[in-house]
Amino acid sequence: MESERGLSASTMLRYGNTARRFLAEQAVTDGQFTPDSLTGADLNAFLLRECARVSAGSAKGRVAELRSLMRFLHLQGVTPMKLGGAVPPVGGWRFASVPPTMAAGDVQRLLDHTPRHGTVGVRDYAILMLVARLGLRSIEVARLLLDDIDWRCGEIVVRGKGRREDRLPLPADVGEALVTYLTGPRPRLDARHVFLTCKAPHSPIRADLVGDVVERACRRAGTLKVGPHRLRHALAADMLRHGAGLTAIGQVLRHQDLATTALYAKVDFTALRAVAQPWPGTEAA
Known part of the structure; x- marks a missing residue:
């Protein structure tokens, strides 16, 4: 394997x-x-x-x-x-449901209610920014290395599924959150992973800690508890609302198949209403 x-x-x-x-x-x-x-x-x-x-x-x-x-x-x-x-297949149709998402305002509330001081707060805020602004998966956050951040070019290398590596632009606000963490409360270790545990013995974080970070942010903001992948869905939906094409969204989310990205077209209800045909036997609204 x-x-x-x-x-x-x-x-x-x-x-x-x-x-x-x-x-x-x-x-x-x-x-x-x-x-x-x-x-x-x-x-x-x-x-x-x-x-x-x-x-x-x-x-x-x-x-x-x-x-x-x-x-x-x-x-x-x-x-x-x-x-x-x-081995029989399991029923479960790919486009049978609308992908769960959340409003951009709710995502911003999670960021606003995350402390930007202290070892845990600064680290958690940087993690949330990577998930909310770049759509990184939990495992991709955990795998991030110091060498993956190209400060001169303003890019970040994302190590995804199947040993795949992609380069993404590093937004200024995400870079600032990383700089604050790396130059401040991050434990001084030889470990090349960006994110480390806050309690001794310090070590690289596990992927499931990203879920804990999002859950804590939800409790502070008073919103419904969601997982990190919901923020990834929210990023795609927000890009779609602002006019981004499915190809661009697929590149940001690093989908190997454009059909996976096409699922997000279902959340753009405003655009869908413009092309929807009236139900037979009824008058158009």
Whole structure:
């Protein structure tokens, strides 16, 4: 997975956990490990249990993880049949819903209610600025290195999915937030990661801390609790409202497929009303 597909450590851990749980539940008979007796019914039984306890998106992940495991077991000669094709897909249509977003004013409230003093406040404000202004994912914030910031050119290197690297312009207000953190309360360590934990022993932050930062900001601002990805949606919606094209939005959000960006066209209700046709049998409003 690492050498051929370029998957991250966290993704490989998820695949491994699913494989262990599936094999422990379905490939053990009377205390004996018997993977060669696995059938399509075993795959269905496992997925039905998973779908009952996780979201549709997570269930789709289980399908991918299970198919990968089945292909591997067959190639290694552990299972005699190609059971990868027997893993059923999970219903969940890509364009069936409107992506959740939030108003630009609410995003600004989160920033305004984040303290800009103290070790935690200054760090959290810089993290929020990267998420709200550049749409960085949690893992991309955690991976950010000091060498990724090109102050002379005003650019930042983002290390995304599948070892992909993209260069984005560094807005002045985001750069100022980073400078305040780096020249002030950031622990003086040799670590090259930009963001470090505030409590000893100091170390690079984990991706889930970004969610904690956004959650704390929501509590201070008195808004509904959201996750970091909601701010990414909000950035796309705000760019769309200000006339940016889907191609430009896709470049900022670093989508590999323009169809992913096309989902955000559904949130521009003003533009959609201009092209919507009246329902048959009714008068146009």
